[in-house]
Amino acid sequence: MLLGAPAHAQTAAPATVVALTARTPELSTFHKLVQQAGLNASLEGSGPVTVFAPTNDAFKAVPAAAMDKLSKDPEWLKSVLSYHVVPGALKAGNINANSALTTVNGAQITASKAGDFVTVDEGLVTQADLVAGNGVVHVIDRVLMPAVKK
Template structure:
C-alpha cells in the first residue's frame, strides 16, 4: 500500500517534469517571419525583411511560401547591388517580394512551370525527384514549416525582371 501511495504522489511531479522538458525542446509555433529569424543561415534575409518593412506582413495570416536566400547567397551578390538595395527601399521590397508566393507550396507539390510571385512576376520552378529549383536557384533546405506557410532555403538571390 505504501509503494502504491508513493508512486501515486510522484506521478504528478514526473508528468510536470516531462511536460517542462517537452516544452523546452519543442519551439513554439512560428510565422514565416519568425521562422526565418530563428534560422541562423537566414540572418541577412531577416535583417532585409525588417529594413523593407515586411516583417508584419510575413507575420500575417498568409499563407505564404518564401524562397529564402541563405546568408551565403547574399554574400555572392555584388556589393554595389547590396548598396543599391540598402538605399532604395522600393527596390528592396520588389526583390524580397519576388521571393514570396501566395499560398503554401510544399516541395512535394512543386510541378514544373510557373508560380506567380507576390511582386507580380512569374517564377520558373522545376522538380526532378527531390531536387527543386526556382529560377536558377536550388532549394537546399525544403519545407521549413510555419504557422502561416512554408520556407524553402535557396542558394541564390533572385533578381526580378526590371519593369
C-alpha cells in the same frame, strides 16, 4: 527520441515565417532585410505564404553594386524580397517538373523538380518545407532578382 523525454517536448512550429527566419542562423541577412524593408507585417499575417529565402552566403555572392543599390533603394529592396514570396503554402512535394508561380508582386517565377532536387529560377532549394503557422519557407542558395522595369 530521448528516453524519459515527454512526447510533447518536440519544438512547436514558429507562429510566422518571419519568426522562423529569425531563429534560423543561415537566414539572418534575409531576416534583417525583411525588417529593413518593412515587410515583416505582411509576412506575419494569416497567410498562407511560401517564402524562398536566400541564405547568408547567397547574399554574399550578390555583386557589391547590387547590394549597395538594395541598401539605398527601399522600393527596389521591397521588390526583390517580394519576388521571393508566393501566396499559398507550397510544399516541395507539390512542385511539378515545371511549375509557374506568381509572386506577391505579380512577377512570374518557375519552380522545377527533378528527382529530389527542387529549383526556383536559378536557385537550388537546399532545405525544403520549413513549416510556420502562416506558411512554408524553402531555403535557397541564390538571391532571385526580378527583371528591372524600364
